Amino acid sequence: SQQGEEDPQALSIQEGENATMNCSYKTSINNLQWYRQNSGRGLVHLILIRSNEREKHSGRLRVTLDTSKKSSSLLITASRAADTASYFCAPSGGSNYKLTFGKGTLLTVNP
Amino acid sequence: SAVISQKPSRDICQRGTSLTIQCQVDSQVTMMFWYRQQPGQSLTLIATANQGSEATYESGFVIDKFPISRPNLTFSTLTVSNMSPEDSSIYLCSGSGGDSYNEQFFGPGTRLTVL
Numbered sequence: 559s560q561q562g563e564e565d566p567q568a569l570s571i572q573e574g575e576n577a578t579m580n581c582s583y584k585t586s587i588n589n590l591q592w593y594r595q596n597s598g599r600g601l602v603h604l605i606l607i608r609s610n611e612r613e614k615h616s617g618r619l620r621v622t623l624d625t626s627k628k629s630s631s632l633l634i635t636a637s638r639a640a641d642t643a644s645y646f647c648a649p650s651g652g653s654n655y656k657l658t659f660g661k662g663t664l665l666t667v668n669p
Numbered sequence: 670s671a672v673i674s675q676k677p678s679r680d681i682c683q684r685g686t687s688l689t690i691q692c693q694v695d696s697q698v699t700m701m702f703w704y705r706q707q708p709g710q711s712l713t714l715i716a717t718a719n720q721g722s723e724a725t726y727e728s729g730f731v732i733d734k735f736p737i738s739r740p741n742l743t744f745s746t747l748t749v750s751n752m753s754p755e756d757s758s759i760y761l762c763s764g765s766g767g768d769s770y771n772e773q774f775f776g777p778g779t780r781l782t783v784l
Binding site: 600650657659 | 675761763776
């Protein structure tokens, strides 16, 4: 299975600013999913982008995918304190649908 | 999207005992998975729960320690057997439709503390 590596490992911004997190992976994929995890809780599914898509939006979230560079980015616009969480990318390829998680990006949004 | 619930949400257990965690999905899903998240760490896949057959375990995880059941397309259980303090973790189940473009949704997790 694939593993995504998120970068940076930690990001601290002020409320209202934009936050960009990056994800890199190693082999070809069918799709890539982004998740959010608030401290000690379950994963919340944010967005799935297919390998034939380049950009996808959902509310304040914008995800891009560059399969030639094997990378994806998650942009959160006009961040809020409630966006404080860890963010994980999960690339998926092959037929087993297993997800392998990296260390994530810890985003802190200061009021 | 699928809504996944887990029971219990948290538990404190004694060393040497076992705990069974239940995972319920509000719709049929082809694939179900169990993950562990140790304190301060990322998620690690324990096994794929296969309906009507034995689970498929990842390297480092064995059926005797983590028996899994999946009697139908909406329900699965994970048992943590003969627990030790090292088993203190959050355990999460997830479900997916099984199509390569299906999202994988997660339950809220079960926080286990072993004394």
